[in-house]
Amino acid sequence: MKIKFLGGTKMKRFALPKGPENQIIAIEKLRSDFLNHYDHPIENKIPWEEIETICISILDNFFIKVREGGYNLRSLPPAHDLGHMQRDCTRSFMLLQDATIQKTVTSEDMVAAILSGTIHDIGMLIVERYGESDRLIRHAEAGALFAKKFMNFEILNSFGKEVKDYVKAMTFYSMAAHTNYDKPHTIGNYVIEPYAKIWPDKSPIWPVKLTRWIDSMDFNGCFAIFRGILALIKPREESMQGQFVQVDFDAQHMYPHLPKTDEEKELYKKTAIKHMWNFTSTFNQMPFCEFDLPGGIMTEYRDMISKIGLEILEGENKPNMKVVGQEELSQCLCEFSMCSRDGQEKIFNLVEKFNTLDPGTKRRWYEILTLAKGFLQEFESLGLFGQDHATQVAKKRFITQ
Numbered sequence: 042m043k044i045k046f047l048g049g050t051k052m053k054r055f056a057l058p059k060g061p062e063n064q065i066i067a068i069e070k071l072r073s074d075f076l077n078h079y080d081h082p083i084e085n086k087i088p089w090e091e092i093e094t095i096c097i098s099i100l101d102n103f104f105i106k107v108r109e110g111g112y113n114l115r116s117l118p119p120a121h122d123l124g125h126m127q128r129d130c131t132r133s134f135m136l137l138q139d140a141t142i143q144k145t146v147t148s149e150d151m152v153a154a155i156l157s158g159t160i161h162d163i164g165m166l167i168v169e170r171y172g173e174s175d176r177l178i179r180h181a182e183a184g185a186l187f188a189k190k191f192m193n194f195e196i197l198n199s200f201g202k203e204v205k206d207y208v209k210a211m212t213f214y215s216m217a218a219h220t221n222y223d224k225p226h227t228i229g230n231y232v233i234e235p236y237a238k239i240w241p242d243k244s245p246i247w248p249v250k251l252t253r254w255i256d257s258m259d260f261n262g263c264f265a266i267f268r269g270i271l272a273l274i275k276p277r278e279e280s281m282q283g284q285f286v287q288v289d290f291d292a293q294h295m296y297p298h299l300p301k302t303d304e305e306k307e308l309y310k311k312t313a314i315k316h317m318w319n320f321t322s323t324f325n326q327m328p329f330c331e332f333d334l335p336g337g338i339m340t341e342y343r344d345m346i347s348k349i350g351l352e353i354l355e356g357e358n359k360p361n362m363k364v365v366g367q368e369e370l371s372q373c374l375c376e377f378s379m380c381s382r383d384g385q386e387k388i389f390n391l392v393e394k395f396n397t398l399d400p401g402t403k404r405r406w407y408e409i410l411t412l413a414k415g416f417l418q419e420f421e422s423l424g425l426f427g428q429d430h431a432t433q434v435a436k437k438r439f440i441t442q
């Protein structure tokens with residue numbers, strides 16, 4: 042129940058509510074503010090260019106306020122770092138340019154989806170990501186409350202109070218709902234119900250859905266491989282096949298092949314590679330894929346990265362392949378993570394740990410990571426619809442953080 046606060050001793054300008062009663066009031070308000078709008082579907086048709094300008098302005102102002110509040114986005118933890126946020130931002134602006142999505146989603150929902158899609162993990166500036174099953178305020182709710190403190194929606198004044206209040210409430214709600222916990226959750230005397238993802242008429246609550254899509258694009262394929270490695274910087278508890286298991290960088294966990302025989306399946310069912318493969322191979326059955334739009338950009342994108350991810354993970358040893366060197370691999374993980382100097386040091390130490398593995402295991406991981414690195418570079422130049430523009434928009438926001 043106790044929340045472990047992060048960030049050292051420096052005074053920060055935000056504190057989560059103290060004590061379970063205040064915490065429950067705060068998170069229930071995230072829901073009730075949103076529920077007030079259940080009967081008020083709003084549909085202003087704001088042109089896409091204007092939506093983009095509004096979102097950029099709100100985000101830029103937010104990041105200034107966050108910095109002034111004493112927070113550094115580069116101190117976000119490995120795998121949920123600034124790199125993840127930059128890719129979330131790119132995908133937010135990319136997906137929302139898609140014609141099918143634009144036809145389906147209202148302007149107000151588009152604004153909320155871009156904001157929530159980009160900063161949904163910002164709660165990790167103040168609370169831990171893992172071990173949150175016994176907490177009332179988890180990283181998603183912490184992020185929503187944090188955004189409530191620092192995000193300014195004045196730019197929406199010209200659309201009227203109702204529109205502004207709706208976008209605000211929907212942004213925070215979608216952030217709180219992003220983790221997709223879909224079972225009631227008992228903590229002490231409280232039962233936390235799953236967040237609603239459909240309206241009473243059964244249509245999707247699009248900003249919730251889109252935030253989950255945006256997030257999920259980073260735990261598939263080569264992105265999942267790089268993030269899975271970065272997550273090994275710190276031992277953690279991870280949910281695998283319905284059980285919580287302790288995950289650490291050790292010989293057993295780093296076994297680099299997918300198990301084939303029954304004996305191997307028993308012995309190596311909770312390895313890093315199996316975890317990456319599980320995400321990639323079962324992706325289209327996951328709850329993240331509900332409400333897929335036929336022929337939409339999301340399904341195309343997901344199929345494409347899943348295919349490449351499976352090719353990398355299911356491949357056999359490639360003895361003639363030229364693999365990246367230790368230094369280059371560290372650099373590449375640092376660029377992917379966009380972390381602080383302190384984080385970079387941790388990445389260098391992590392890569393150093395590969396030297397403790399047997400030569401065959403080490404070699405195979407280097408092959409996997411070399412292939413993933415190659416795809417990451419290729420990916421930027423694929424020229425998917427709206428990708429170049431969205432990449433530029435996102436880079437501009439984050440390069441100066």
Ligand SMILES: [Fe+2]
Pocket residue numbers: 161162180219220
């Ligand atoms: Fe998250």
Ligand SMILES: [Fe+2]
Pocket residue numbers: 125161162256
């Ligand atoms: Fe995320």
